[in-house]
Amino acid sequence: MMPVNGLTSCKLAPSLQFRDIVPHIVCLFLFFIHPSVYSHIATEVMVEPTSQERRLVVNPLQQYPLLVEQTLLLDLAGVSPVFSANYRTLSEWQTVLFDPAQVGISQAQQDTELQRMQGQVFAYWRFIATTANKTPSAEEASIVEVPMVEFPMNDGRYSAVLNKISQLVRLEDKGAWEPLVLEEKLTLGQASPIVNTLAQRLWLLGDSSFAPSASTESNEGQIYTEELMQSIQGFQRRHGLEADGVVGNQTLFWLNQSPYKRAQLLAKNEVRQRVFSQTLTPNYLLINVPAFEMTLVVQGEIALRSKVIVGKPSRQTPILDSQISNVVLNPHWRVPRSILRRDILPHIRKDGHYLMERGFDVYDASGQLAHHSPEEWQALASSRFPFKLVQRPGPKNALGKYKFHFENDFSVYLHGTSEPSLFKKANRALSSGCIRVERVDELASWFKAHLIKDTALWDKLAPDVTQSQWFALSSTLPVHLVYWSAWLDDQGLAQYRNDIYHLEAELTNAVPAAIFY
Known part of the structure; x- marks a missing residue:
């Protein structure tokens, strides 16, 4: 029999006996014939959800996939103070699980605010799409409906970048990223007090699959091993450095870049590349x-x-x-x-x-x-x-x-x-x-x-x-x-390169505030 409305016909399995389905028939009878009885039974077995569970069920962010991540990206990329303010608000609401009592506004007001924030994300990408090759006319600028193809939300690579940036920001929140200091280059077999911290940092950044020891009583006598050197070589390759395994000034510079700075650099470059890609043939x-x-x-x-x-x-x-x-x-x-x-x-x-x-x-x-x-x-x-x-x-x-x-x-x-x-x-x-x-x-x-x-x-x-x-x-x-x-490569690795001309501070992604209102 052909399925109807997504449902297929049912037959008793050869091994299924009538006695096996009696309880189900009784339940259906109670539900359709005696709803009050069924309601009483259900009330007896239902576990009352906690206040946290109730808040999770009605979490309004479920209606706006990637809103927090996209807002963070555009904030870090320096697109507009609008996204900085929106991200602060979203972060505050997330800490209290969007509980209206703690947020200070009703659920309906929250939803209105989230709609506004999502609309501002769309407004940015609409602006980029319409100004990539020409200045839009007044009529074009007033168009509200823009094909979804203009937005990057369904792009798997875009989602991967958002995820990487969020990971880096969470890593920043876990603790200070103290600068590592070396008096001379660190080479294979040498002892150094920074070795344990170096190993932990490589693991946190995803350049080593070996978790460092949870506790270290002393920083003395730490040896720069072959295993650690191989992790450093991978780190050097994804930063465009000579993969010699020697920890010198350039390698140390990138090891000391905090997760937040990495997230910011990746966000700025991702937006720059997205904007540029609108003009490509x-x-x-x-x-x-x-x-x-x-x-x-x-x-x-x-x-x-x-x-x-x-x-x-x-x-x-x-x-x-x-x-x-x-x-x-x-x-x-x-x-x-x-x-x-x-x-x-x-x-x-x-x-x-x-x-x-x-x-x-x-x-x-x-x-x-x-x-x-x-x-x-x-x-x-x-x-x-x-x-x-x-x-x-x-x-x-x-x-x-x-x-x-x-x-x-x-x-x-x-x-x-x-x-x-x-x-x-x-x-x-x-x-x-x-x-x-x-x-x-x-x-x-x-x-x-x-x-x-x-x-x-x-x-x-x-x-x-x-x-x-x-x-x-x-x-x-x-x-x-x-x-x-900075960019995410085909393997999902965050690639970074030296700012050889010191242009990063001069390059801007800022857009007019008027496009958001």
Whole structure:
């Protein structure tokens, strides 16, 4: 028999005897024929719920999933004082289990307030969705109903971030996060008074699966073991540090970051990424500067990941959005005056053969090639040096074999390198602003397969390392240079990176207060 309204037909099981169902028939008889009798029996066996149980049953937050967590996220992200006030209120109500007598307002008033708070969360995401690509008209701004797809509430990754932030805040509430101090680096086999605290901290942060000893009578003679070192290596990897297992200044810095600071950093970056994602197209290239990482996304899926080298703190890679419009095969490098002064001239002063060995052509003010002896170049490098340098294509060219051009006001671009060993470094803020790509050959191959117009010419010139050629694309590819120093990875691990340009304090997620009222 087909089910009706979700119910299926019933038959007595072969092993079920009539005597087994008599008690059930009697109960049904009492309920339908003599409700007063049934009511009396039920009253006799019912256990009166405690006041706490009653409050839990009517907990109004059940109607607003993730309201506390979302409010906390937007509070920590610095979106608006509205969420700071709302989170304080929600926290106070939670401590008394939403008991109206202790909250000071009726259940109905509580529900109205919760509706208002939830509405303000929706108002924020509605504002982000409608302003991502354009300024909304008065008519658009007045729209109340926005498709749920605009909100992140049903996104599993979003829920995971909310959960991680809540965990960190609860961890902060459990006690002080005292700074660890070392006089020298801690290496395998050494004794240190911070070892037990170090082990506990790694366990609390989820970097160690071994719970430390509950009690320690003395801090003396604590040994930095192989097991603890492996946990430190995992900790170092998720903070973008060299995973050598040595506890030095950088590792100690991140060990001393309190759970609250971690939650705040993760919240700020999560909101920043959510806002940014509203503007994305299906295909794009993204460079996360503090992570030293490039990601090529094709039809919403990751097609290529690569390490990159970005600008030094003194010569920062700019944060911008543009379109890659050309790829250059075997590029020339026209040396900017600032790099000539800071980097090239010191080399020439030390070695007069430097220009010839590195394949540089030197041009005077009239555009003519200049020729001098090594000794003369050394002397000229100590003076005003009124020349321009152009490095010829070849294996020693600083740009490598490929250059990816996009319009910007900073004269930066993506390219290869003649020094691939630098990609082994954990801190890859090493360039003068341009982005060097480790897997540049694979990136170039993707462009050739999907965007290069004249692939026949490409194939003809590719084996040559000396002939330079610009290639047009069938369509441009969006490129985004972003600054994200914290995120949740695919395994659910919170990843953190050094604020290499000290921009976190300057980056804001604040929105106009008017959108909430």
